[in-house]
Amino acid sequence: MKPPGSLYRRLLAWLLLPLMALGTLMLVQAYLDARRTADRAFDRLLEAATLSIAEQVQWQNERLWLDLPPAALEMLATGAEERVFYAVYDGDGQFITGNARLPGDPRGDTDSGDTLHYRDIEWRGLSLRQGIRRTRLEDWSLRERFEVRVGHTREGRQALTLALLRGNLAYIAVMAGVAIIVLLLAIRSALAPLTRLRRAIRARDPRTLAPLELPLPRELAELRETLNELLARMRRVRANQERFIGDASHQLRTPLAGLSARAELALRQDDPQAWRDALQAMQATSTSTARLAVQLLSLTRLNNPEATPELRHLDLNVVARMAVRNAWSTCHRDGIDLGMEAPEAPVMVNGVDWQLEEALGNLIDNSRRYGATRITVRTLPDPPTLEVEDNGPGVPADKRLLVLRPFYRGRDGGEGSGLGLAIVDGIARTHGARLALNEGQDRQGLRVTLRFPGDCR
Amino acid sequence: MIKKAILTLVLVLLGPPALATESLHFSAEVRDDPTRSLIIHGALDLPYVQPLLEDFHRRYPNIELHYRNFSTLELHQRFLDEDQERADVLISSAMPWQYRLANDGYAQALETPAASAWPSWARWRHELFGFTFEPIVIVYRRELEERFGAVNSHADLLNLLERRHEALRGRVVTYDPARSGAGYTYAIEEVRLSPRYWDLVAALGSANAALVDTTGEMLDGLAEGRYWLGYNLLGSYAKDFVDAHPQLKMVIPSDYALVTQRLAFIPREAPHPESARLFLDYLLSETGQGVISEKTSLGAVHPSLEGPGTAGELRTRLGDALRPIRLGPGLLATLDDLKREALLSRWQREFQRWSNIPGR
Incomplete structure (x- = not known):
């Protein structure tokens, strides 16, 4: 059996888990958003730097020439002191100048004039954001193509991402807090009637069995x-x-x-x-x-349901013989023919011998008192069965249940206590056996059958 | 003695590949752990680095110290050369080269309180630290002042050269930007500061200024009287030399003065990173900076230090005129080959602006 979990906890778990999953999703989303925003802001720097470098590219001494403006590099480094890399390549992919041989634009050789491409790269163990501007010389006759490639490390972007995320995080945290508080209150109020019911039961007088009267959902x-x-x-x-x-x-x-x-x-x-x-x-x-x-x-x-006697393995034949022996002298004195029919083999059941003997004794006694002249005690195997059959007046079919009630007497004036059959019924129940009252042979008399459960051999 | 030391130093520092490698070695006094050693490669001459190393060695006697001095160029090349000995700390005055190495990811970060408190204008990330403060100065002979008046600023100098270029012909000396890395770096920074720099170059050209490779050559020529005025000398070297030569006067220009810094970093592949961090942290500490301000003329940067030999003292004296070379990606432009060609050709053109015009 599983430990009895708390209803409150179960509700809380089932509500909190999806809430937390949702929260995590929101966090991831917030991070991605912040990162995208930071990238957009910082990509402006790449754009400006490539533009200011591109503007300085000229045709001089029969080749591409660059008078590198230091400010273009300065603007790539913010307060976060990023590492800065730049390179200028000509239209054929030949290195012109730069402090690093940065990889080029992976896109095809498009003939569109001025293009700018951003991307994240891993370069020499550094993770860089790169900006590549592809453009042409704006000269009178020369329209030489070239590429300005700049890149910087991500520290500034990360700082901005974190700053943006922190703002979002506060917002998400407040929302999560409110949601959790509302959740706790809701569960508490939903479970409040249960507490009321418990209190109502506990506050009752233990002797009263009056119905509970309180409004509940x-x-x-x-x-x-x-x-x-x-x-x-x-x-x-x-x-x-x-x-x-x-x-x-x-x-x-x-x-x-x-x-x-x-x-x-x-x-x-x-x-x-x-x-x-x-x-x-x-x-x-x-x-x-x-x-x-x-x-x-x-x-x-x-x-008494509390006192269940210990059942033992026993032979019904022995029990029946014992009961017959006990009742023999009385029956003999009254001129009653008391007989026994039993198979050769023992009929084994789990039971309490003195109870079964008492049951048989009660049944024989009953038959004797109600005027039977012939009583037969019988044991049968498969399923194990005890039977007492007589040729007395019997019990009408509509009274066969009533006779099992204590102090009920089939006939007035009898000297019985009216408890005999009730006791037999109780013993049958203790043994888990089925008690049946039927007519005897030739539709007269009474046959009481105790059929024991299962096969106990 | 000092003169010779400075000459060697300057040659090593700014000139063509060094003549001979200088080195210092402090062996560990307590040999408990063989890995406790420290290899420093620097472009910082022995008289300047020795007080620092001695003090460091006194504080950490169980670290075996090797200091090897190179020229900036050789230092840079050795660093990129896979086969050479790996250094734990790299110190150089060639700011663009140092910056480029750090930018390319060759440096590792130093996360100590001293490093975090270091002024942001003198560091890049937590990887590259400028630990000295060396103004670029004008040095002239006292008789020049007597004849033509004091030169206290670039404007004074331009004025003097424009009026007296005939009298000063061949008597002015400065760096040749084509041959000296330092001269080129100063030129590019001065162009960024003001287009009037080109007038100054033209005026230098009209005075037929001598162009040399190192501060040492300039100082020697000035002491001997071959030159009357030297422009753009490294202040840290000039200071001691001028103190020893009363006929010379050193002036930090009052309109603007470039300030250069030695940059130090710990290479990512440093063989003894623990000791390296210890040393760099010491360089940035108040103690290390105190040694720089008291025993050298390199200029201490630490903001809590005041008095002679510190950046703080120079700042109170000169205020906004000090223009430290900005430690940023702008330095990468300095190393651009085309940029260099463009600047040098412009420089040549401006230098000869007046010589091609007959009648002047």
Whole structure:
């Protein structure tokens, strides 16, 4: 599982990342703009210098002649003290004069008169901006072509670029700052209802299950509705619990009141035989009451989701045999035919043996109490299954779910507690087994099936 | 003795390739590290450089010092020659050549507080530093002053030459710009300062001025009485010579005076850049500049130094008249061959302006 990231941080990241990408793009753009502007400004110097050199080129002593004006070179160096290079070439590309053999105009030999070309070059390890002017002598008869090539290093341009960029940078920084502040405020205000919801939940009385009532934006209103649904379910569960407790106390109160009444009645008499009868009756009642208490206890235990007993590998045949042995004497006394059908091979499941034995015991007991004369305990492999089938009155199909509820009794007047099947249901749930109530053979009686999951052999 | 030293120096400095190489050597007193040595190639004569080197050696006794003196031209050629010994520091008074080397990227930058604080007019980038301040002066014999009055400016000189060119015929001496690099550099700078320079050249021509190669020759001729007035002498050399010769007088022209500087830089391929930086930083420090102002006549540049032998003192005395040769790309024009041809032919033409006209 990934660490639970913060919603705030996630929003911030998704909004800030594109913003930063945009900012970077703007920076690059600003740099390129500043550089272009600086180049345009400084290219004027190249233009002026080439022009003032070109103006001094003359025809003298049967060749091109240049009286180099120092100012032309001075103007190429600004406060940044650039390195300055110049050269004059004639129309055939022959070097006339200069302090460096600068490369020429790479463009074709165009016949257009006066042209000026700027470019960036790497020359002897220096990065230069070069200006090349191609022109002709303006003499009476001579129209000799020549090229003035000048170049200087980029320090001045870089300084201007940086100065321009600094101006832009301040602007971009302010914009970025405003954007980030607005972003933070927006996210904070968007997430504020979440904080309100949290506070509302935290401030609640832990005992109350009343629905949450507070105005929220649509997305959170859905969450609120879901929470309210959960609360409603919890209310129902609690109502069930309260009813169960009420029923249980009622169930316990009745036999206790009976005991008390019987004892009182017996005390009024002097006949020891009456006492003995009373004591016998009281013993029977207290035994059944104790059984009821035990059942209530195990039902509570089964319904407690916190206490899950450890499941162990066990053989259903052994469990069934044990349950049959336990119930044998009682059934025999009542003249009931208790039988068992099991395959040769063990039927293995993961389970808790005493719970399963109790479940079988409850089922056999139920069948016995409701007047069955033949009870069969059966185990089946594939999938592992426990079955108890009887030939008693059975349960009508529409009541088969109801009988699983605690204290529900299929028939009035029975001596059962109404907890037996509820306990079986709880045990089935603990084992992840499916509990099914069906008709027995020949469409009479009841067959209770516990089908265990999977294949555990 | 001094005369001879100066003669040698001037020959080495400004004349044709040197006769013999002069050198100084200070061996390291503490030999802890064999790489701690320093090779300086300079066009700066031994009497001027020795006080500096001695002081430097006292401060850094573990650096082995080699100083080799060349003429400016030889220095330049040796530097460009791949086979020659590489220098750690290059010092020369040939400003255009030094500038050109730095411009072409042969120098490495010196980033120290002293270098950053160095006046911007005396440095280029952080690579080339002018550490001396040497005005170009007029020297004349005292009897000239007695006969024709004092010459305090270029205007005075022009006036004198125009009025007395017959009397001064052959008695005036100056650099031959065609043969002397220094003379050519001064000529080109003076042309830039004023077109009246051509009148002065014409007047020199009309007085049939002698043209020589070095300041030393001029000083010798003046001392011997062959010449009465010398124009455009290197002030740093003339000062000591005039002090030793009472018959001579040195004048820094009051209308304008060119000022030249020795330029030093550390070559990019210096074999001992650490020591080189140490030395150049020392040259630019108040201590090094103090030695220049007290023990030499080269003139200290450091702005916090005052008193005799400093640029500050000259500036307070002469004010705006001082025109240091600008350390900028304009110097590259000086080295342009066609420019040189053009200037020299013009110079010749102007020099002979009056000699071709009969009757003058």
